Structure formats: C-alpha cells, structure tokens
Amino acid sequence: MSFSDWVNISDPLANPNSPYGVTENIPYSVGSGLWEIIGGILAWIINMIVPGNRLSPWLISDAVTNALGLVLMVVVFFAVIFIVNLTMIWIERKVLGRIMDRRATRIGPLGYLQCLADGLKTFLKEHIMPDKADKKGYMWAVSIVIGSAVLIAGMIPLSPRWFLADYGTGLLIVFGIFAVSPFMILVAGWAQNNKYSLIGGMRAAAQMISYEIPMLLVFVSVVLMAGSLNINDIVQFQMDNTWFIIPQFIGFVVFMVAAVAEAERIPFDLPEAEAELVEGWQTEYGGMKWGLIMLSDYFRGYVACALGVIMFLGGWALPFMDELVIPEIVFLLKVILLFFIMVWARGTFGRIRTDQILNIGWKVLLPLAVLNLFIVVLLKMGGVF
C-alpha cells in the first residue's frame, strides 16, 4: 500500500470518539492532525518492514488518533501559553529597562531570547538542598506551586474555539486552584529550615488569604451579573450587553490590586521582600527549582491578567468588529495590556509593609468589594441587565 493510504488528514469533528463532539476546537484539530501525520508515517514504515501486520491499522484507528491527538493537543496548548509567558517576561524586562533608563535584555532579536538563555543557565545549575531541610516538603512544595500554576493556566480558554475543556463550573475551579499555592508556599517556607523562609512563608499565607476574600467577592458579583459560572457564558453576556468594567469599575480596581498581591509582585511582594528577607520563602531554592518558581510566578500573573480580561474586559471580543479579528490574538493582547499595567506599577512603586498590606486588604478592598456587590445586586434588581 502506498504512503497516501496511511497518511490522510480527516476532519477531526468526524471522529466518533472526540470529546468535543461537533464543537470546533483548534488545538484538538491540530493535535489529531499532527498524530495523523506522525502515526501515519509510523504505520507506513512498520507496514513496509512487516507487511500486513495488525499494529499499523491500529495506529491510525479512530480511538488511537483521538487519544494521542488529545496528548498532542495539550502539548500545543501548553506551548502557546509558554510562549505567551516568555513574551510577558520579555515585556516586563524591556519595559522596566526603559522606565529605569537602562538596557534590558540582550540575546536574540530585540533581546527576545534572553529568557531562554536564563532558563538554560538555571537548568544547568547544580541541585543543592540544605542539609537539615525537610526533603519531601522542600521538593513537593515547588512541584505543586508550579503544577497548580500550569494547571490553571491550562483552564483558561483563549477563545470559544481554543480551549482544553469547556465546563460548567468554570471560574470557580480556577479560583479554587489559584488558592492552593499559598499553602504550599507556607510548606516551602517551613521545609527549608531557614528563618527568612519561614517569615516569608507566613507572610505569603497571611497576605494571600486576606486578598483571596475581596477577589472572591468581586468574582461573585461578576458571576451574579452574568448569571453563569461558565467562562464562555460570561464573555458571551458581555458581548451581548456591555463590558463589565463599565458597571463594575470598582470591582475591576479591587480585582487588579488583589491580583497583583496574589501574583506576589511589587508593591505587594512582601513574601520575597529582598531588602529584609533575603529572597523570602525562596531563599534556599536554587538552580532549576528557583527557575520553576519564577516561571510559576509569571504563570500566575498570566492567569490573574486573563481572569481580569475575561471578567471585565470582554474576553476575546472587540466591540463592532466581531468578524474582522482573530479572537485568540485579541485576548492575548488584552492580557498583555493588563500585564503592562502591572509592570508599570512595579517600576513606579516600592514595597509596602506587612501591617499596611493587611490593612489595605481588610479595610479598603473588602468594603469596596462589598460595595461592588451591592451595585451589582441593585442593577440586577432594577432590571438593567
């Protein structure tokens, strides 16, 4: 049998095993198409060596194409988010460099490949663990921190046709997993057997738990207004009516401040306050472990900005030009815009103090979030939305 009999790209929507049914999903299409090429070539080669074997038809059967197509789809989805994150790191370094009147990144075109060079450097470093550290806590904490960050990054759809799973609980799960890492940071701070780390871990736990509450209140008001937890429904509601930033501007501000605190960025980077606690809860982490923690910071920053875009800035929609633009690009551009504001704040402000950060969280943001909820309830009762 010839090559073209093995490698034939069929319509992924026609696959009876597809979990997405008839919904168009670009990563799934790309994934299953990739497997049909790779698996088809494999099957062709195997069939040439052993003609008439049973492995070759199995490799390109619908079930196997679906299963391995899903694996490749995850890889494709993650690769896109990873590149977006590298771009965000690059933007942060470039913007900070320009704000501070200095050169920023150097390697590659416009310094874009500097992050890869740094990643390679951290990757090549030696694995060092403090002698009296709690080994399990030390290693598991960093795994879960990066794991939860990547997980929630994968849960955010870039558009109705670019997602991993479309599920009813939507934002609830994202917020739930977003709140996991503070506990692991506490564990990491304890496990390192270092006073700075311990204080940093305690600060992280206190700060993140107290900023979780205004964030969730804002989330509740958004869900209340949209009438659904599903991300697609929330964005569709905003496309039908108006972006939530207009009725809920207070909520947007509260959410952004809380998001900066959740992502541990200046001015709320107390857990790793380098002036007094050498590197905070990351003090004893070195090499690639530190690199992964840094990466998870940026993943969390990405998730925070993406949530802000979904909840307040209309997601992947642009007013009056629904058909003209590619929704994934619009979504990512909006994410980067929000991220730029976070970077700008980092270049402008210093760090604030522990008691002040809690004061802001409990005495300013919480009442504002409740006020926002009231406004939403009034609007809902008044029948505006």
Place this chain on the structure above:
Amino acid sequence: MAIKYMDKYPKNVALRGWILKPFLTTFKNMIKTTIHRPVTIMYPYEKEWIPDNYRGRPGLVFEKCVGCGICERMCPTTCIELVEVEDEALGKVKRPQVNVGRCMMCGYCAEYCPVEAMTVTPDYELAGYTREDLIYDPYQLKWENTTIGMEVHLEEHLPSNLAKGVTDKPTAFYEVDRPKLIGEKCISCNRCAKTCPVDAIEMIVVGENAKGKPIKHPKIDDSKCVFCEQCIVICPKDALEINEVL
C-alpha cells in the same frame, strides 16, 4: 532653616499626589528612553570617553627617565621598585618597575617626577591571569601614544614669593630644594658623586689634610640636580642634609 523644597507640597499629606504623579513620571521617562536611547554604555563594545589626565596605571617615557627614584620613595604602597635594565641605546640604567597589582592609582609618581618621565595613562583594563603578569617592567610600562595631557606637573608656590606678591612663578621642590653640605663631617668618600643619577655632583679639592692627602668635597650643580635625595641617603656620615626653600 526648614526644608525648602517641601514648600511645593501642601502641608497636609493627604492632599499630595498619591499615586498619579509617579505613574506619569515613569511613563514619561519610558517614552523618552524608547525614542532616544537609554544612558547605559554597553561596556565591552563601547567605552566612555575619558580625559587624558585619567589616572589609570602609571606609564613611563623610557628616554626621559633619569632613574632618580623619587617615584619609588613617594609611592604610598611601595609598588615601585628601581631595577637595572640593559638598554640597547643607553646601556645599563636604572628604571622603575611597577607592581600594578598593588598600585592604588594615586598618580604620585607622575606628579612628583622631576623630568615628567612618569605619566598617568588612561589604561584601566589591567586584569591578568597570574600575579606575575601584573608586575610591569620598564618596557611594559610604556604607553604608545603618550600625550602632554598625561603629564602631571607639580606647581607649587613658595610662601616667600607669595608674601612678596609674586603669584605667577610656580615652582617645584626639585627645582628649589638642594642638598646642603656640612663640611666638617665629610670624609671625601666620593659615594655621593658615584650614586648621583644625573651626574650633578663633582668632587672638588678644597684642601689638604694632615697626611698630605687632598680633601675633596662634593660640589652640586644646581641646574642638573633634581633633588632625589640619593646622595643624602647614601652618605655614611650624614654630611649632606636637606635644605628646604620655603
């Protein structure tokens, strides 16, 4: 008395700009550095302009040097040492050798050099692989494009001149200070004449002693002398002493 620059701000702290003005300031700077370039100088590829009188490592103009050793004596870190070198044109001469690893770049050797042979150079990239690499012999000390700007001139005014109202005649200690002979201590040993690097000392017969041998005293040629004090140091009977002119 009070803090003057605060007058621009309202007394009540609550009325200040809070966060808007910092945001605007950084944004302004970001735009400015994006349009123009940042002030950073990318060091290995581009270097800052430095003036001629930049005090890097010491340099030496081999031909001008007389081997007087003033630099050796003035050096605060004793990194200069006079070594004998066999030069093709000049024969066996004494020239300074500098341990750049110890040098503190104070520029005293150039400042006090009576013949402007020692200079400062704008050479500041001095890393070497071993400590021996950092010991610069007289030939290594040379700097290709020695300019006049690298010479540091010692311009002192004598207080006596200033008291007379003469302010336009700067001088230096090596032009006015001279060794002074205390005649009765001299034993005619001739060592000062032998050691003088500029041959300014001539032994002159001033009389005869009881045994009929001639008594020789050094006579110092003021125009040649650079006041390096080598004769004073070497004199076995302390017959020469410093005569400072103020």
Place this chain on the structure above:
Amino acid sequence: MMTSKMWVTMGPQHPFSHGLWTLKVKIDGEVITDAIPIIGYLHRGWEKECENRTYPQIIPMADRLCYSASMTWSHVYVMAVEEALGIEVPERAQYLRVVADEICRIQSHLMWLAAMGTDLGNLTVFLWSLREREMFLDLFVKLCGQRLTTNYPRIGGVRNDMPYLFERDCMRVVDLFEKRLWDIIALMDDSAIFLSRMQGVGRISRKEAANMGLTGPGMRGCGVNFDVRRDDPYEVYDLLDFEVPVHKDGDAYARYAVRIEEMFQSCEIIRQAMAQMPDGPVRIKVPRNVPAGSHFARIEDPRGEALMHLISDGTDKPYRLKVRSPIFVNVSGAKRMVLGTRMADVPAIMGTIDMCLGETDR
C-alpha cells in the same frame, strides 16, 4: 498561648546591610523587641598603617576611608596637617576645595538615595539616582582624574587648578541635576506608598539624639540646628550664603527630607563658589616635617561630623592619627530607632543612617 521570640541575624552578608555589618534583631511575630548592631568586620588597621606613611602619602589612603565621601575625608586630613603646620591655604584653593566637597556631598547623597530606593523595593529610584551620580563622577574625572578616589586636596592647596571649561561643565551639571532631582522626588514624596513606609518609623527624639552624639542629617532630622559648615566655618564657608535644613519630626522621613534639601543647597553653594572664585595660586610649598604637637580638624561630612586628631612628633610621619567617624556614632542609635517597629521597617530605618563601613571600622 505561649509566644516565642526569635533572634534573626541580618548581616553581614544581607541585602539590607550596605556593607559588612550585622544587626541582630529579636522579633516577636514581626515586631522587634531587641536589637544589637555588630560592626568590626572591615577593620583594616587604617590608623596604625598611617603611622608608617609620610604626610603626603596618607592623602590617597584617606580617600579609601569611605567610598562615597573620599573627597571630604582627604580634606579633613589635609586640614588637620595644615592646622599643625600653621599655614594659610591660597584662597582659590579654598574655593576649589569647597566646590569639590559639595560635588562629593551630592554624589554621596545620591548614592544613599539609590540604596534607599532598593531598600524600599523601588529599583527605579536606584537607577535614576545612579544616573545622576554619574554626572558628578564625570566632573571628578575631569577635575582630578579619578571617579571615586579623588586624591585631590594637598597639604597647602589642591592638586591642580580647574581644567579647561570645568566651570561651564559644572554649571551645566548642576542645572540639569536640579531639574532631574524633581523626577526622583516625584517617585518618593508624591507616592503614598513611600510616605506610608517612611513617616513615623524610626523616631528618635532631640534629646536622645544629642545624648547619643548623632551628627549630620540624622541629628538635623531631629530638630537640632547644627552644621559645622555654618557654626564652625572652615575654608570659605563663612563667605557663602546657604541654609541648613532642619526637620522637627525625627523619623525616617525627616532624615530623608533633610538629605534631599541638602542636595539642593549644595547646588546653590557650588554656584556661589564658582561665581566668587578669585584668581591666584592653588598650592603652596610646605615643609616636609610637621612640628610636634596635637591638632585636630573637623568638617561636615555627608554623613555627619568627621574629625581627625593628629599627634605629630616633629618627623615627616604622624605619631598618631585618630579618626572620629560619624557613622560609628550614628549606628549606636540603631537600637533605639528600630525598637518597636516591624521587621519590614528595618531597611527603611537603617537606610536613612547611610551606612559606610570603611570609615566605621577603619
């Protein structure tokens, strides 16, 4: 419930300690209940080394006392020797020394401002301050050939006269700097976050400051109106018209404000000194042996009152040279300042002391 307190050692290699020193703090949660400053990691035997050097050879060594106040330290040494010799320095040299001193004061304060910025987590302030500082270091390069170790004053004058066009460059730098300093101030004084970090922490009263012997901005921030430049004028400071900034509060913000205002005043002093500068010689010849005696000179260092006590024995080397370092005294107030504050306040408060360990440990 039993609460346990914990000693945290901050230093000697710690981002908050600009130099090698340790602050051991006892914390109860985040509140500091006890503190011990420990210094002495950088002791080099400086005073003993000086006893083996001739008088001119000590000038470049005095530069090495403090990396950012090199000019003032060699100046105070030179003044002590001139006091012992009993000579009068030419007037132009005095003006040049004043100009160099004020350039040194501004660049030292900018170095402090940069460190203050990193202590508070604001890297922009750090880089902007260092950018402005470069201009003043360039002035030093032009004037005397080196950026930090100036080696400029000499016994009986200064090393060289002003180079070509130095006055023009100086005026340009000062004008530009005054304009740009407002940008940095906008990041600090206009920022609510900065004010909330600095105001009301590290408070020290006027009486305590006087009893501890604090000098410099630390003392003027407490309301003590004293400045060696004005109250015990040396060189030509009595001919110049400037104001001594004094703040009543005594907290970290007061010390910050005093230093910022001092920079503006230094610019003013440079302008006046350049305008008044007479022509004439800049250096006179001095004898190499200093008559026996005991003399001292004091000066307003960027960090406080610097004093050198010289005991000479009639040879060309000093018998004893004692340094009174302002930071050595100011750091004794560290405990009083940090008690009762939070751990996050430690960098903010200690940053306003402006540590320099070279002169503290000598």
